[in-house]
Amino acid sequence: METSHRSSLDFTAIDFETANPARGSACAVGVAKVRDGAVIDSASWLIKPPQGLDDFHRMNVGIHGITPEQVADAPGWDRVFAEVMGFVGGDDLLAHNAPFDRSVLHQTCSAFDLDWPEVTWYDTLPIARRLLTLGSYSLPFVAAALELEELTHHEAHADAVQAARIAVALGDRAGVGSLPELAILARCSGRAAGEGTRATGDFSSLTASDVLAGESIVFTGKLTLSTRDEAHALVEHFGAACQTSVTKKTTILVSGDLDPRTFRPGATMSRKLMKAMALAEGGQEIEIWTEDDLHERLAVGREALEAATRAQRAASRSSWLPAYVVEQGRVATGSADGYSEWLRAALRHPEGRAAADTQCVRCSGPFGDDVFWMFLERWVCSGECNEALKRAAKKAWADAGIERPAAPSYAETYGRR
Ligand SMILES: [Zn+2]
Numbered sequence: 001m002e003t004s005h006r007s008s009l010d011f012t013a014i015d016f017e018t019a020n021p022a023r024g025s026a027c028a029v030g031v032a033k034v035r036d037g038a039v040i041d042s043a044s045w046l047i048k049p050p051q052g053l054d055d056f057h058r059m060n061v062g063i064h065g066i067t068p069e070q071v072a073d074a075p076g077w078d079r080v081f082a083e084v085m086g087f088v089g090g091d092d093l094l095a096h097n098a099p100f101d102r103s104v105l106h107q108t109c110s111a112f113d114l115d116w117p118e119v120t121w122y123d124t125l126p127i128a129r130r131l132l133t134l135g136s137y138s139l140p141f142v143a144a145a146l147e148l149e150e151l152t153h154h155e156a157h158a159d160a161v162q163a164a165r166i167a168v169a170l171g172d173r174a175g176v177g178s179l180p181e182l183a184i185l186a187r188c189s190g191r192a193a194g195e196g197t198r199a200t201g202d203f204s205s206l207t208a209s210d211v212l213a214g215e216s217i218v219f220t221g222k223l224t225l226s227t228r229d230e231a232h233a234l235v236e237h238f239g240a241a242c243q244t245s246v247t248k249k250t251t252i253l254v255s256g257d258l259d260p261r262t263f264r265p266g267a268t269m270s271r272k273l274m275k276a277m278a279l280a281e282g283g284q285e286i287e288i289w290t291e292d293d294l295h296e297r298l299a300v301g302r303e304a305l306e307a308a309t310r311a312q313r314a315a316s317r318s319s320w321l322p323a324y325v326v327e328q329g330r331v332a333t334g335s336a337d338g339y340s341e342w343l344r345a346a347l348r349h350p351e352g353r354a355a356a357d358t359q360c361v362r363c364s365g366p367f368g369d370d371v372f373w374m375f376l377e378r379w380v381c382s383g384e385c386n387e388a389l390k391r392a393a394k395k396a397w398a399d400a401g402i403e404r405p406a407a408p409s410y411a412e413t414y415g416r417r
Pocket residue numbers: 310314360361362363364365380381382385
């Protein structure tokens with residue numbers, strides 16, 4: 001490692017604030033551009049959240065102080081997006097707890113049918129966890145530990161600038177000069193970065209945490225939520241290592257078939273379970289968990305786990321498309337605002353809005369209580385499935401020679417700087 005190391009980090013840091021717990025409710029965004037390890041430019045915008053997601057919750061207002069009155073005359077994300085991407089200009093994006101900001105960017109784009117930008121994301125949170133030892137890894141604590149000047153926390157502009165400085169300071173501390181090198185230092189680096197589409201096993205939409213760090217986990221029996229591969233990827237996202245059979249290193253056996261009501265001495269057990277019991281009796285620190293025990297320990301909520309799993313399954317069926325989408329594409333006509341109206345007409349489910357018992361046309365999953373109205377109209381359960389539906393539709397329309405209105409100015413603005 002060179003002692004005369006000089007940072008040459010180039011990226012844009014980004015930070016969102018939201019009006020309510022829905023990720024599509026962005027009400028402010030800040031960006032900070034870094035060249036050669038120095039913040040050279042920054043900007044921020046207030047955003048009027050999209051219709052249907054514009055309820056300001058007291059807790060959110062308490063965090064960032066932005067009120068409905070303040071954004072009443074602010075532009076919508078469809079307009080701010082073009083300016084933000086113009087500022088980003090093809091840079092890699094970085095945030096502190098990037099899964100949150102990436103999810104806000106995606107879900108707010110989905111509310112306007114804007115395509116998710118294909119950028120690589122970096123996250124200072126897992127890197128800070130790796131390089132520092134703190135009681136809290138939230139932005140102000142990490143900044144203080146790195147002896148950075150204090151800025152107003154939960155103000156999008158200040159938080160973007162601070163995340164940028166944190167990345168540079170962490171790079172200095174680690175003696176590395178690029179984000180990929182820095183990300184390698186974080187154990188889950190491969191999952192911290194990501195593209196618009198979530199591949200199987202990519203749980204980066206879930207808040208990263210280390211709750212399973214140091215654990216070696218084996219699965220046995222049939223799981224209700226996940227396939228075996230998905231379960232492996234899930235616990236790896238939370239810091240565990242996976243094994244296929246029970247060994248002296250195993251610390252947790254998750255048994256899908258285990259019914260806690262009937263699990264007692266003398267109960268019928270799988271071979272893996274018997275081996276784990278024997279090792280435990282022999283003094284090995286090995287615990288036997290049900291699938292629910294595991295989900296409880298992850299503390300992200302069953303709904304979030306289901307959503308992340310559905311997103312992966314939707315991505316893996318990338319070419320599948322309901323037949324009516326091509327037919328409706330042939331007859332759809334744009335109105336004054338062109339693109340969005342045309343898309344709405346072409347993608348709308350012919351049977352009207354999704355009801356409580358309808359299934360998502362992409363992933364066959366159920367609809368939650370709080371699904372954005374446009375997704376109900378299309379019978380898609382989430383932003384992930386909406387994006388997958390749009391991608392498949394665009395390909396099918398192109399293959400069928402169906403013309404559609406041009407997308408908003410994002411494509412022209414992108415890369416302007
Ligand atoms: Zn779905």
